[in-house]
Amino acid sequence: MNNLNIDWNNLGFNYIKTDYRYISIWENGEWDNGKLVTDNTLSIEEGAPALHYGQQCFEGLKAYRTKDGSIQLFRPNKNAERMNQSCDRLLMPHIPVEKFIDACVQVIKANEKFVPPYGTGATLYLRPFLIGVGDNIGLKPASKFIFSVFCIPVGPYFKGGMKPVNFLVSDYDRAAPNGTGAAKVGGNYAGSLIAQKKAKANGFADAIFLDPATHTKIEEVGSANFFGITKDNKFITPLSPSILPSITKYSLLEIAKDYFNMEVSEEDVFINDLDRFSEAGACGTAAVITPIGGIQMGEKLHVFYSETEVGPITKKLYDTLIGIQFGDVKAPEGWIYKV
Numbered sequence: 337m338n339n340l341n342i343d344w345n346n347l348g349f350n351y352i353k354t355d356y357r358y359i360s361i362w363e364n365g366e367w368d369n370g371k372l373v374t375d376n377t378l379s380i381e382e383g384a385p386a387l388h389y390g391q392q393c394f395e396g397l398k399a400y401r402t403k404d405g406s407i408q409l410f411r412p413n414k415n416a417e418r419m420n421q422s423c424d425r426l427l428m429p430h431i432p433v434e435k436f437i438d439a440c441v442q443v444i445k446a447n448e449k450f451v452p453p454y455g456t457g458a459t460l461y462l463r464p465f466l467i468g469v470g471d472n473i474g475l476k477p478a479s480k481f482i483f484s485v486f487c488i489p490v491g492p493y494f495k496g497g498m499k500p501v502n503f504l505v506s507d508y509d510r511a512a513p514n515g516t517g518a519a520k521v522g523g524n525y526a527g528s529l530i531a532q533k534k535a536k537a538n539g540f541a542d543a544i545f546l547d548p549a550t551h552t553k554i555e556e557v558g559s560a561n562f563f564g565i566t567k568d569n570k571f572i573t574p575l576s577p578s579i580l581p582s583i584t585k586y587s588l589l590e591i592a593k594d595y596f597n598m599e600v601s602e603e604d605v606f607i608n609d610l611d612r613f614s615e616a617g618a619c620g621t622a623a624v625i626t627p628i629g630g631i632q633m634g635e636k637l638h639v640f641y642s643e644t645e646v647g648p649i650t651k652k653l654y655d656t657l658i659g660i661q662f663g664d665v666k667a668p669e670g671w672i673y674k675v
């Protein structure tokens with residue numbers, strides 16, 4: 337414990353109010369300079385398009401405390417770029433990459449005491465978001481936008497070692513073929529809550545979503561991307577325009593290829609052809625790498641490596657990824673941003 341009353345070793349993924357958040361307003365075609373505030377509530381117009389028509393998007397990234405006590409971000413420019421892709425899809429103004437990163441850095445520095453110590457596995461999770469506000473009633477893009485970043489200390493996904501979990505294939509879709517699946521917009525998540533509820537009620541960690549057009553291919557694993565290791569040691573991850581392009585997934589594609597000399601590929605992953613994989617996992621900022629024990633589809637449970645043990649390739653990818661993120665393993669050029 338510490339004077340914040342936070343037990344760093346037992347943090348989950350729960351809201352904790354930290355001291356400062358960043359807020360900036362876009363109006364009349366431009367952003368203001370932005371500032372840090374202490375109030376964690378927002379006051380917005382009752383007609384705000386974010387409230388009625390879901391004109392909003394968000395991001396998620398982490399700040400890591402390294403062994404020497406410094407703080408670093410993992411590829412924050414990629415989150416900024418993805419946020420701007422979400423903005424394009426919902427007709428919202430871009431946030432310049434430098435403004436996005438500066439906002440994150442200001443929030444980290446102002447809340448430095450909340451960045452968990454090295455060695456606990458805990459991190460400071462940053463949640464940038466953009467909402468369309470202003471007086472409005474008809475369906476059209478907002479006239480005013482609020483960009484904000486707040487932060488929360490969060491625990492490692494696994495306490496006491498990596499454990500595989502099982503997933504349930506959902507009958508619901510989280511995205512449509514030409515919809516917003518590749519954008520990080522709230523509507524995708526609201527639409528997936530019912531699938532998550534059903535999966536959890538049946539004892540599964542989360543839902544697996546298939547491609548919305550044919551329901552034959554794996555797209556997303558809860559709020560994470562899927563990867564599989566084939567029996568001949570290839571790293572495979574699904575390719576689809578309705579998947580959220582996971583920064584962790586793209587990083588693992590490079591790590592598998594450049595650190596472990598594996599063949600890698602983005603391609604269709606058919607739900608009826610899982611026997612080709614010896615291991616499988618879910619990857620994302622929150623999930624990091626979560627080994628998939630098995631996937632239940634209808635009456636059948638397909639088990640990959642084991643329901644209780646993590647496979648060796650998954651383990652070594654995980655060790656390298658978190659080694660890079662916490663500064664213990666040399667990162668590829670440009671991946672680490674020192675705060």
Ligand SMILES: Cc1ncc(COP(=O)(O)O)c(C=O)c1O
Pocket residue numbers: 396556558559560561580581582583584585619620621622
């Ligand atoms: C639906 C979905 N898929 C995948 C991911 C993983 O993306 P990333 O690795 O960039 O966190 C996330 C989390 O952001 C997500 O919400």
